Amino acid sequence: MQLKDHRGLEVSTRNTRSLERFEKALDLTTSYFVDPLAEINAAIADDPDCAIAHCLRAGLAVMSSERGALPLIDESVAVIEAPATGANDRERRHAAAARAWAQGDFARGKQLYDAIVVDFPRDQLAVQIAHVGDFFLGQSTMLRDRMAQVLPHWDASVPGYGYLLGMQAFGLEETALYERAEDTGRRALELNPRDPWAVHAVAHVMEMQGRLRDGIDWLSSRQADWSIDNGLAYHNWWHLALHHLDLAEYDRVLELYDTRIRPVQTPVALEMLDASAMLWRLTLRGVDVGARWQPLAEAWAPIANEGFYAFNDVHATMALVGSQQWSRVEDVLSSMERAAGESGTNATMTREVGLPLARGIAAFGRGRYAEAVEHITPARAHANRFGGSHAQRDIVHLTLLESAMRAGNAPLARALASERTDVKRTSPFNWRMLGRALEMQGLAQDAAKARETADLRAAAQQPRREKVAA
Ligand SMILES: [Fe+2]
Numbered sequence: 001m002q003l004k005d006h007r008g009l010e011v012s013t014r015n016t017r018s019l020e021r022f023e024k025a026l027d028l029t030t031s032y033f034v035d036p037l038a039e040i041n042a043a044i045a046d047d048p049d050c051a052i053a054h055c056l057r058a059g060l061a062v063m064s065s066e067r068g069a070l071p072l073i074d075e076s077v078a079v080i081e082a083p084a085t086g087a088n089d090r091e092r093r094h095a096a097a098a099r100a101w102a103q104g105d106f107a108r109g110k111q112l113y114d115a116i117v118v119d120f121p122r123d124q125l126a127v128q129i130a131h132v133g134d135f136f137l138g139q140s141t142m143l144r145d146r147m148a149q150v151l152p153h154w155d156a157s158v159p160g161y162g163y164l165l166g167m168q169a170f171g172l173e174e175t176a177l178y179e180r181a182e183d184t185g186r187r188a189l190e191l192n193p194r195d196p197w198a199v200h201a202v203a204h205v206m207e208m209q210g211r212l213r214d215g216i217d218w219l220s221s222r223q224a225d226w227s228i229d230n231g232l233a234y235h236n237w238w239h240l241a242l243h244h245l246d247l248a249e250y251d252r253v254l255e256l257y258d259t260r261i262r263p264v265q266t267p268v269a270l271e272m273l274d275a276s277a278m279l280w281r282l283t284l285r286g287v288d289v290g291a292r293w294q295p296l297a298e299a300w301a302p303i304a305n306e307g308f309y310a311f312n313d314v315h316a317t318m319a320l321v322g323s324q325q326w327s328r329v330e331d332v333l334s335s336m337e338r339a340a341g342e343s344g345t346n347a348t349m350t351r352e353v354g355l356p357l358a359r360g361i362a363a364f365g366r367g368r369y370a371e372a373v374e375h376i377t378p379a380r381a382h383a384n385r386f387g388g389s390h391a392q393r394d395i396v397h398l399t400l401l402e403s404a405m406r407a408g409n410a411p412l413a414r415a416l417a418s419e420r421t422d423v424k425r426t427s428p429f430n431w432r433m434l435g436r437a438l439e440m441q442g443l444a445q446d447a448a449k450a451r452e453t454a455d456l457r458a459a460a461q462q463p464r465r466e467k468v469a470a
Helices: 016-031 036-046 051-064 067-081 089-102 106-119 124-136 140-153 161-174 178-191 196-208 212-221 233-246 250-261 269-284 293-304 310-322 326-340 345-365 369-380 390-406 410-423 428-440 444-460 465-469
Strands: none
Touching: 016 036, 016 051, 016 124, 016 196, 036 051, 051 067, 051 089, 051 124, 067 089, 089 106, 089 124, 106 124, 106 140, 106 345, 124 140, 124 161, 140 161, 161 178, 161 196, 178 196, 196 212, 196 233, 196 390, 212 233, 233 250, 233 269, 233 428, 250 269, 269 293, 269 310, 269 390, 293 310, 293 326, 310 326, 310 345, 326 345, 345 369, 345 390, 369 390, 390 410, 390 428, 410 428, 428 444
């Protein structure tokens, strides 16, 4: 009997139990709740030839952004492509896409997932992998436009519809359509409050708009829906910490780091990324992070020289620089130089963004601030090419700004701080940076005014009175 998945797409397995496990694993994957891999392995145990389960397992490995996950892809691709499996055309196309990704051709791999989505707009797994692929490759417009492609083929009666709205919300946010993004994210959450990606999309809107108190309230009030047994929780905690960081509430940021963002020294790249990014932001602000860099650097060590994905390498570099392990820093830079000379998508990412940025971070750590400015400036304009979100890539701009300040390059520091106050006027931090730059230029009155604005902005974002009373 021909079986179909919950969205009406044909699958080759004849094992209904395995298919149901696939559906559960797919739901866990899209909602980031634990543990889709355990569920998908159970589906494969029920039916070792369940091709769609192998498509999901390969997809999970693709979405991990780690070289260590590649053997899983090879294994699942081999099963899907074995004639005895009897995989259908769509499942075989998943295999081809995952294989291209595993071979380092991320761009081609994503193109193949893109094409599956066009032909099968209800293929939720392909949509999810392509969405994450857009994110890894920094393709903001595709984060948005893919959802415009597929949503006409979905409605609220199709299982998983809310998740698509969550993805659309993120795509709209990354293309600065903030109002629509927030509306769409809230709509997704009306359908399913336990959609951490939709929560995350709205948190991004609030971050980009400098609505610090809104962001804190948003994440705090919905904490029970996104923070328990969820693989994205550390990242949503990171977003909460970003808001506190802007308000210079450093004790709270460090508490969140210790208890939520990095409570355990896991070797998971996506988790280590956020830990590095938060400690680096604190370091740029001159906050003493104590002994936190050391264990993070140790956690990064096994994959720091992989040269697999430049975005990871740059964040590993931060940890090694933060812990002042200079010979290891040189090793990472050498690995990245090698990766830059190879073929594949990561070579381009490394050449154009990753390597100059890592060199800039290393120079900053050694106190060579003018050199850091030299390295980072050319990469800044196209930093999107190495992936991540606008909020994550802000670290590029922040590092350049602090480098310009410490290098005594007052005109550049002022120019960069002015960019920030213009686009995010409610941020106390941005006004403080402008104040510092104006002070450097000897404009004491203007500097005092900027500092006063910073104080006003901070006061405006204090907890609302009725909430305090409550
Ligand atoms: Fe994010």
